[in-house]
Amino acid sequence: MDDADDPAEGSVTMVDAEQFRAVLGQFATGVTVVTLPGEPPHGITVSAFASLSMDPPLVLISLDHDTDAHRRLADGDDDGFAVNILAGDQREVGEFFAGMTDDGDPLAEATDAPATGAPVFDDDLAYVDCSVYDSFEAGDHTVYVGKVEAAELLNPEAEALTYHRGEWGTTAETTDDA
Template identity: 40%
Template sequence: MELAPELTGVSPTEMRSTLARFATGVVVLTVGGEHMHGMTANAFSSVSLDPPLVLCCVARTATMHGSITAAGHFATSVLRGDQEASARWFADGGRPAGRAQFDRVDWAPGPATGAPVLAGSLAWLECELVDVHEAGDHSVFIGRVLGAGRGDGREGLLFFDGGYRQVDTSERRR
């Protein structure tokens, strides 16, 4: 395999364009209480089953970065295929701040942290912040899962090549 010369040095624009070819799930990260905030993210992953740990990556300049750091907890709602409007809403920098940004979505406070969990999500997790690693212009937040659940629905929301897509999981292949 021969690499094109433009792939040997990577600018932020090239990095974003290249990684757009990697399909990811879409989540909304939330924090409750006095630091209430929500943010659409696709940099989210399982880390460990025992103990149960997950990670999310957040730009250090994002409001969510300060919210997670100050609150010491966060929740993650894994979006269904028909929740694209929620993904777009929590990605919109022009939405209201604080509790008002949740007025357009149905949600309930998570039982462990009080962080908003979006109604209709495929799954949700509530996490206690246990570690933070600085990585370039982002921080990697490690959360210990305090509670989790699965919702109804079979279609997941994906982000691929700069746009939202749906994946139907009703026919599981082995």
């Protein structure tokens, strides 16, 4: 076997971008909108969100380098963000901040999170309000670690908005299929 083909030598099998996207689309995820408090306030739909630590309370988000949200955090224009965990009936909010529609402006009816002032939507399942704790580049994205300064359950009985195989759904649909 050639050294270039030996996994022990650190070779990597290149995956076609379309195939990679299709494979990752098999992972069902919740949908969030990350909002920034600056002037003007800003939002972006993000599925790359996870809890990271309980002590201290930390979460992470991942933002593409080509987005305004990334630029604003990287340049220090904003030093915090809120992660809005969307309810099943908030698909329009997710689509708006994903750039899929320009109908209305959900930010017009948002309230300010207590610590950062980032916009929060009253119909969310919950939100976490974070100061930027750390960040690191990973490929064409930057992972931002947020220290949770405030968090609130807003509608804990509502279904969650999901995204799976390129389709919007809810946890109710997932439960019904089981």
